[in-house]
Structure formats: structure tokens, C-alpha cells
Amino acid sequence: MELNAQKRGSRLFVQLSGELDHHSAEQTRIMLDTMLRDISVRELILDLSGMSFMDSAGLGVILGRFRKLSMRGGKLIVKGMNASVDRIFRMSGIYAIVERQ
Amino acid sequence: MYNEMEIRFLSLSGNEGFARAVASAFASQTNPSIEELSDIRTAVSEAVTNAIIHGYEQRTNETVLMRMTIRDGILSIEVHDDGCGIEDIDLARKPFYTSKPELERSGMGFSVMEAFMDRLSVQSEYGKGTTVMMQKRIAHGI
Numbered sequence: 001m002e003l004n005a006q007k008r009g010s011r012l013f014v015q016l017s018g019e020l021d022h023h024s025a026e027q028t029r030i031m032l033d034t035m036l037r038d039i040s041v042r043e044l045i046l047d048l049s050g051m052s053f054m055d056s057a058g059l060g061v062i063l064g065r066f067r068k069l070s071m072r073g074g075k076l077i078v079k080g081m082n083a084s085v086d087r088i089f090r091m092s093g094i095y096a097i098v099e100r101q
Numbered sequence: 102m103y104n105e106m107e108i109r110f111l112s113l114s115g116n117e118g119f120a121r122a123v124a125s126a127f128a129s130q131t132n133p134s135i136e137e138l139s140d141i142r143t144a145v146s147e148a149v150t151n152a153i154i155h156g157y158e159q160r161t162n163e164t165v166l167m168r169m170t171i172r173d174g175i176l177s178i179e180v181h182d183d184g185c186g187i188e189d190i191d192l193a194r195k196p197f198y199t200s201k202p203e204l205e206r207s208g209m210g211f212s213v214m215e216a217f218m219d220r221l222s223v224q225s226e227y228g229k230g231t232t233v234m235m236q237k238r239i240a241h242g243i
Binding site for chain 1: 154205
């Protein structure tokens with residue numbers, strides 16, 4: 001899992017690439033949460049175009065960050081889903097709560 | 102066509118990716134579509150992750166067994182652990198249920214396996230272990 005981040009005002013843009021499964025979930029969670037400690041972040045935009053694999057552990061990571069942002073009145077936006085990531089997102093119903101761009 | 106294989110590997114989370122790669126390589130012999138192959142990879146990942154996290158409670162010195170067969174375009178996958186077993190299988194299979202909320206799990210593991218495969222059955226004995234059996238018919242399978 002590789003992560004590239006850029007902050008513009010209250011928006012945090014993060015590009016995730018690689019495989020997000022249980023094995024890489026913890027490290028990804030720690031890296032995202034470290035950046036979210038900055039309370040000026042109101043919007044987290046996750047660019048998933050470089051993701052080659054995601055399973056339900058990845059959903060857990062995204063839902064957890066969504067909750068964190070919701071609690072401070074912020075939001076999470078996902079973009080760049082490939083066919084397989086889109087498939088697990090649709091099947092899980094995550095689009096009902098997480099915004100897509 | 103008929104083919105079968107069996108592998109054993111340690112219950113290390115790094116082996117989740119290994120199991121997916123092996124399952125995908127074996128399943129490729131059935132002439133699956135990219136989407137079918139992606140479904141198989143995801144379902145295997147869920148089953149193996151469950152064995153590691155729940156069956157073995159993250160102990161890394163245990164053994165996970167994966168067995169696969171191909172019979173006339175039908176792919177069958179079994180993932181087995183000798184871990185703690187599931188007390189209530191119906192509850193475990195419920196969408197969004199997780200016995201480990203502290204791990205920030207989505208509770209979608211079994212739902213993903215159900216959605217991405219044609220058949221799913223779970224055999225478990227409390228204190229003894231769990232076997233997850235999944236089947237998928239490959240549309241243009243051989």
C-alpha cells in the first residue's frame with residue numbers, strides 16, 4: 001500500500017495505491033489517522049485509481065475514516081474506483097453514505 | 102476437465118495476498134472473465150482473513166489449509182482452520198455483524214463471499230475449527 005497526500009486548505013487529498021486488505025489495513029489506518037489529527041481537515045478525498053485490490057477490510061478502513069470525519073462535521077469523498085473496487089462498494093452499499101466524485 | 106490442488110500456509114496476514122495469488126492462478130485454468138477472477142480473489146481473501154483473525158485470533162504460528170477443485174467449469178474452494186470455531190454461524194453471516202468491532206472490521210466478510218460466489222456453506226465446531234466452502238460456476242468455464 002502506497003499513500004500520497006496533499007493538503008489544500010481544509011481539504012486533504014490522498015492517493016492510495018496497491019492492495020488494501022487486512023494485512024495492509026492497519027498501516028493505512030495509522031497513516032490516515034495521523035493526517036486526520038490535523039483538526040482543520042474537513043474533507044478527505046480518497047483517490048483510489050491506483051488500487052489493485054480491496055476487500056471488506058478496506059471497507060472497514062474507509063468506513064472508520066468516514067465516521068471520524070462525520071463526528072467533526074466533515075466528509076469523505078471517494079473517486080477513481082476501478083471495476084473491482086466499484087463492485088465491492090456497490091455490493092456493500094457504501095455509496096449510500098460516502099460521497100463519490 | 103478435472104483438476105485439484107491443496108496448499109497449507111502459516112496464519113500470517115501477509116499470506117492473505119499469497120492465497121489470493123494462488124487461487125487466482127489456479128482458477129485461471131477455467132477460462133474465467135476478469136470480473137469472475139476478481140470475485141474469486143476477493144472471496145478467498147475474506148475466507149483466509151477470517152481464518153487468521155477469527156479462527157486463530159491473530160496467532161501467526163498456525164496453519165490455514167486451502168483446497169480447490171475444478172470440475173467442468175465449476176470452481177470449488179475450501180478454506181479450513183483448526184481454530185476456535187464459530188459459536189453462532191447465522192449471526193456471523195449477518196451483514197455488518199462483527200465479533201471484533203475493536204478491529205474496525207466492516208462485518209461484511211461473509212456477505213462478500215455470498216455475493217461474489219454462487220454457493221457458500223460454513224461448517225464449524227466451537228473450539229475445533231471452521232471450514233468455509235464456496236462454489237462458483239465460470240460462465241465460459243472449461
